[in-house]
Amino acid sequence: MTRIYGRDRGTMATPSIKEVAHRAGVSVGTVSNVLNRPWIVAPATRQRVQDSIRALGFVRNEAARHLRAGKSRTVGLVVLDVANPFFTDLAEGAEALAYEHDTVVMLCNSKTDPVREGHHLDQLEQQRVMGILITPFDSNDPRLTALVSRGTPVVLVDRAADRGFCSVSVDDQLGGRLAGNHLIESGHRRIAFIGGPFTMQQVSDRMAGFAATVERAGDVELQRYEVGVMGVVEGRAIGEKIAALPPRSRPTAAFLANDLLALGFLQAMSVAGLQVPREMAIVGYDDIDFARAAAVPLSSVRQPAEMLGRSAMELLQEEVEAAEQHRHRQVIFQPDLIVRESSDHTRRRV
């Protein structure tokens, strides 16, 4: 009687370790050993198994390994907006380190939408990822704590945690102050802050730092505009609205909570025929690559995006390895203000 090994779909699919073993005339245990501890297998046998693997085109089944091992080799990275170069730079950094640890990164885009974010978290948890790096919509979301309590390590990215998590962030209040001081020293007395949603701490911190400098100056008026999502389109919309204000009440400078907003805003100024920076000075946030390529090179608060991603992954690996005696850490970076033409008319194109 002919024994059939493995699955038997007319179109032969990926063979399993069992078929490899059969063809090489050894047991599955030996094949597994060749795969995981080749040195304990006799050279001749090893060779035979490797030939069999090649001949059959065997590919390990990660699901099975993972099930057996109880832990997976993938890390989830949930960002607010993949279309924002800041986050792709961040992802770049995270992935670079993951690569060194033979780990796979799963990039998820929440689009600043708590529902999508939740969906991704659910998926990642079901996949039993070894950990999650996330720029959360709301870092007090009980789901995050629940996730951790159920055993999935979470590292907050671009967001300082107070309790319960590791986190990697940039001092957003300082960023706000840098922008504020710069605009006030340049002589502006009616300034707009644009960003949103205000419930996001990144945004509120930038605003807080900014507002602090404004208050200290005393005679400066601060206007606040909230947007739902920080993209180019929204920046353009707010820009049109502000350009339409009567010159007496229109701000002479705007600080936008990210560069996409700022670029959109800049476009709106151009369409409305307002000179930047003479009639409207602009400062953005993140200093993405496109900022300096803009119609008017954009002043921006720079964050070390790649470094953020890298550090976050570092903390996660640390937590996963240390396991029990792990203590959560907060890493905080400093932002830099990069002044370009959009906020400084003495400057020429670079």
Next chain:
Amino acid sequence: MTRIYGRDRGTMATPSIKEVAHRAGVSVGTVSNVLNRPWIVAPATRQRVQDSIRALGFVRNEAARHLRAGKSRTVGLVVLDVANPFFTDLAEGAEALAYEHDTVVMLCNSKTDPVREGHHLDQLEQQRVMGILITPFDSNDPRLTALVSRGTPVVLVDRAADRGFCSVSVDDQLGGRLAGNHLIESGHRRIAFIGGPFTMQQVSDRMAGFAATVERAGDVELQRYEVGVMGVVEGRAIGEKIAALPPRSRPTAAFLANDLLALGFLQAMSVAGLQVPREMAIVGYDDIDFARAAAVPLSSVRQPAEMLGRSAMELLQEEVEAAEQHRHRQVIFQPDLIVRESSDHTRRRV
């Protein structure tokens, strides 16, 4: 004797279906039924099981389901450059459709590097993803065929397949012709084509279409510049090189194989003090959002990025469902030329 159910790490981790069953006083089969065919379970039992699930914080183990089912619910999407908005738009479209099919997208960045690409393909195959969407570095790569022959469906994205795959692409030769005709009609007689690597078909097709119009015109000189990666940095470098040429041999127009290159190139012109478009006309490719926000709004050949992603995912789902009687399909979209100020001095800022 007290029987211990499930794992027993001091810090209790995710419970399995077994613990849920025990707590609810039913068998694992019943729990599984509640999860997958709730209607066949008596309401009272169902309720009891659901309570138990909630109380224990049970979360399905995707690895186990997957192992059992033999097929996973995730799709791999491998792109050449996540930092390029064209690809994030594409990913957006793919993900939107995936969401409707209760499928997860795993976004992978090959960075135009065959090694990284290969690494990602290996990982995805080990995960037994239900399929792979890829903008390949080289679509004749035997690995792709091997992948398919071992049972992982592959759909080529932004790249026409001749045989063996489904594909979704844009007519790149037409794109090249559109750009070529436009620049030649605008009177340019010394034109540069910049892109690379030339081994990538997207690039060579754009160049071929472009070159065809140049040849037809007869009296036009075409200069070709090759780059290794199409990013802002490389565009800037080539721009500096070209700006340094003596005016007599320097091209008066440049067609760049993507917008990142074009934006970098544009910056270099600005630095070198060359007027765009008067001394150097520029046409890019992809029409990313930043193109029209550039220092000089950029003319560009537009591709329906989101649609590409969406269609690719559609083809994949089709292939997965149809299985046996599936016939590979080639979907081809048409590009559009968007003319802006960078190639047309009669135009004012928009």
Next chain:
DNA sequence: TCCCTGTATTTAGACGATTCAATCCGGGGT
């Protein structure tokens, strides 16, 4: 009282890789 029917639930393998205890075997030592 007994059997039949249909609904509700349980049982018992898979799925593929890993791991560890158990076995096998050839050769060296006594």
Next chain:
DNA sequence: ACCCCGGATTGAATCGTCTAAATACAGGGA
């Protein structure tokens, strides 16, 4: 001639979920 040693290999259990087949049970009909 016998035993033991240690390297090489095998066998079986396990991870968590799903499903087909088996069983349990209650109620109705004869």
